Amino acid sequence: MITLTEAPFDPGALLGDFSRGRTETGAIASFTGLARAEEGAAQILELEAYPGFTEARIGEIAEEARARFSLDDFLVLHRVGKIAPGEAIVFVATAARHRRAAFEACDFLMDYLKSKAPFWKKSHGPDGARWIEPTSQDHADLGRWEKESS
Amino acid sequence: MITLTEAPFDPGALLGDFSRGRTETGAIASFTGLARAEEGAAQILELEAYPGFTEARIGEIAEEARARFSLDDFLVLHRVGKIAPGEAIVFVATAARHRRAAFEACDFLMDYLKSKAPFWKKSHGPDGARWIEPTSQDHADLGRWEKESS
Amino acid sequence: MAKVLLFGRLSDVAGWREREVAGATVGALRARLAAEDADLGEALAAPGVQVAVDQAIVRGDPALASGAEVAFLPPMSGG
């Protein structure tokens, strides 16, 4: 399931719901991305999505991950709007029979979400707001998967 | 923190506690290992630990992971005793500034826990009980880290 | 008329996010927007800006059905 939300969320509640009642899943990996406070140089992060389009594009990648890593299930929850330091920005959980697949699928989804997913990111700092472009590390991370599939 | 427990636990509650109140951690990875039901060929899993010794050995590896991956924090909770299908066996969470470190540390700890940690594992099936030795996949997984460090 | 949506820095440049704009093709919309606001016209033509019609990425200069939703998307930054 792919969900965008403007409200803060608790990753623990999401993992609890996601893991309950599974009998054939051996492995659940999760990732929670938090907005860092940067030692007081705290910036409010603002994320813009294109409702419908953003979920659909993430859904395509998640279905690719489901096939590629034989996932039993996945969950993606992503904040949009203004996010305060310390709040969770993104939660991804993947369920598979074996741990390697669960880890790799979660890692793969996060690389996509952090570098290519249809979000536009603005940082509100002491010197005003600026739009943030993807980092070269994000592209390098994503490149790992492209190399493997070629 | 390294904890062994005979009681079932909720991975969601653990992740909730672990992630709350962090301001400088950007990334939290978690892994939950569940006992599979194997489509009705359900086996009760029984794990034996050597109290004190087992926590200390896991703690050594976790401190190695903390240094190697610059972790902010980690949590390892492991069941011992009899574990029913569908129940969680192990929960590992790692916190770091960046996601690559959090993922790799969680993966590294799980490889150790599944293949070398001081547990003795018995499976109670329809044909009686048998002790389970580590699989070659577990050793191959662990070998990934040994190669990288050489 | 098409419903035009601007995302990211494009809406900062334009000062609006959503507007009805007349135009039979994507190219005609671009021309009209550029004629009204040269800065926006330049921003829409910048490298990496993609266009989605009814939530599907398009290339070239497709014709627009009446009521189409046309979104201009700057490079996506991830979340």
Added chain:
Amino acid sequence: MAKVLLFGRLSDVAGWREREVAGATVGALRARLAAEDADLGEALAAPGVQVAVDQAIVRGDPALASGAEVAFLPPMSGG
């Protein structure tokens, strides 16, 4: 006297988990256990069985302080 602990299949072979056993060294303990129970003696000598004295892995035939805790550990399987 040492406190001997058996783990995993070793305690199944022996039929006990914990016992006080007399012996001044690890080797002397092994000999006494093997004399009482040949199957256990063989299991203790199997490849991969490690010995911990007071929760630290030892090799060879170290001397034992009175009240030492001596654990025989079959290959660890992970959790």
